[in-house]
Amino acid sequence: MNRALENINYKQNSLDIALIAKALGHPTRIEILNYLNNQSCCFTGDLVDVFPIAQSTISQHLKELKNAGLIKGEVKPPKIKYCINSKNWSIAKELFSNFFENNIDNKNCEI
Amino acid sequence: MNRALENINYKQNSLDIALIAKALGHPTRIEILNYLNNQSCCFTGDLVDVFPIAQSTISQHLKELKNAGLIKGEVKPPKIKYCINSKNWSIAKELFSNFFENNIDNKNCEI
DNA sequence: AAAACTAATCGTATATTTGCGATTAGAGAT
DNA sequence: ATCTCTAATCGCAAATATACGATTAGTTTT
Known part of the structure; x- marks a missing residue:
């Protein structure tokens, strides 16, 4: 990959969200997480x-x-x-909540 | 890519979340979205x-x-x-909100 | 000590993503 | 008609991701 700029100066917040989003970016992983979430507790098994x-x-x-x-x-x-990982799950929830909140709906956009 | 199973039966919800998450899975795209969100309206420019x-x-x-x-x-x-896209943004927000909500924190897990 | 079982890792193949410069397409301006 | 400007697309190269079977590592059971 040709990179003209090796060190793009991303905000830490952007990197954090992107890392988690990337992990969520495959349906199998979403279903694994949903499965674990639906367990009464942790899952031990194959x-x-x-x-x-x-x-x-x-x-x-x-x-x-x-x-x-x-x-x-x-x-x-x-x-x-x-x-x-409940602790990180909360953090992720907050990250995405803030990220999506960050949009003022229909801000007099006359496009 | 060898796929033993061509048609994994993903839930539509999983596919929807994964598609959006994948799009959010790169810091540049997060920053583009943040930039657009911080504009008073839509952004016209380079x-x-x-x-x-x-x-x-x-x-x-x-x-x-x-x-x-x-x-x-x-x-x-x-x-x-x-x-x-405000309409879809709301949908995405809801999708992720529900997804993350789906976890009962510290459900008597004695791991 | 040997066998069995689970989960990680290795090795490999293919698909996709990411990035760039160059070119193209489409709309206005001269 | 020609030039200019923006943004999409093309063509290419390299990195990552995805999937599999086979092997390995670490426990527990026999």
Whole structure:
């Protein structure tokens, strides 16, 4: 990729939102999150039984969700408990809430 | 890309959120949207003057934002007025609000 | 110690995204 | 008709993302 400008000066807020949005940018990951959210608590089990995708692929999706801070996993042998990272989830909720709030509806735009 | 399953049965809601999230998944696009939101009205002008990126690259970002329905552009020769698509913006806001709301905080999770 | 089980990682293939400069298209202005 | 200006599109290169099967790592069970 040719980059004329290596260091575009993004605001931290933009980077934060973009990182999370990117993680949300795939329907499988949305459904994984919805699934975890609908669990009474954390999920211990094989997500391969729930989603018709290869185990390695799911693992990659989980990795990206972890990277964005939206979930956390803790070893609970022989399985792993996957949870929504509630603290970061709240932060993300707030980030997106503010982001979308930032628009004054129909501000006398005579286009 | 090898796909064992061609037609994964995603919920429409998941697809909708993922499409928008994907469009939000790049800091440049977040900043473009923030810029448009901070305009008193729609923006007519050369976004290249605002962002240190090539004109063609900006055009591509705008295309993706348009594709996700977040902005609209109308010809106002010799320029184009770019606006937040307020109607879809509200829909997106609601989609994400519901998505994030869907989490019961600290639901007696003893992990 | 060996077998079994889960989840991560590796290696690979292909698709998509991101970026640029160059060109094109369309509308006004000269 | 020609020139100018804006924004889209084209063509290309490189980086990332997505998916799979195979392998590995780490536990637990036998």
